Amino acid sequence: MSCRFCGSAASPAFVTDLCLSREVTKPLMECAACGSYSFSPRPTGPEIATCYVDDYRRDFFRTHAKNKRRGAALARSYALGATGRFLDVGCSIGSMMEGFREASGWDVAGTEFDGECVSFCRSKGLNVTQGLLYDSADLPAPFQVILANNVLEHEPDPEKFLKAAHGLLAENGKLILTLPNGRVDAYPSVQLRKKGNERVTTYNEGHINFFSRAGVEALLSRSGFQVEEFKPFHMKLALKKRFLLPGSERKNKRTCVERLTRPILPHSELKSIEVQASHDFLSTSRKASAVAMTEVFSRLAGFVSLPSSLANDFRIVCRKNST
């Protein structure tokens, strides 16, 4: 069987068995050509669903204000005309859409699989369709910009996903992806397993694809995209995952081993998010210094290009090739 990312027919190597969730354990394989990791056999829909029983909405509270600002920043860079359409795939509570709409005046739409998030977005007047991208029939395409922020690593079929995005984009439209560096993302789990822990889970719930840079670039090219920008970021988190910062061992173990035996947290109630968000805005001085630091780091990164192997995440901007 060929690598579902780079397409190479080279035999994949068994790395270790890893828990997808409390119930499901699968062999993790490494592509001999591109170095990406994936589970084989591919997890089924019901198996993937077991990854989302714990409160995966908890971070939506924490990141609402930040994501709204990110959406606005995205609009300033990529909403080039006075009118246009923007799609956020896996839009959760719609934070990026709100920021993008406010900054650009464009029409915005989203897709999201979680029904409560969909209702929550609709209550705020956002046009959100429930389901996976390739199952959503009524999207107001074509879009000039499609965002998939931390989505591809969760997708049961990344190639089908990218081809669907290609079909929904306007000519020369942009697809903006953020995703973890798979080699770093899988590292703590693989190491903890090697260190003798019997049951080890993925660092983040629901991650089933672990793309190397070569793997994701090959897949994008095969799906009709040309990469225009490739930015590795989040170096500090990568150092933690590689056990190189003080306290990393403890943190990685809590995340990948002890999580399997902790009680399951019920999903957060979405109605309190606006309250949480206003709290977030209250601490403006702390926010301002965090924003300033981010700015400094991003300028530095402009001078010193970070090798992709040292980054926890990739941000990729690609253009739709004409068909």
Ligand SMILES: [Zn+2]
């Ligand atoms: Zn490969």
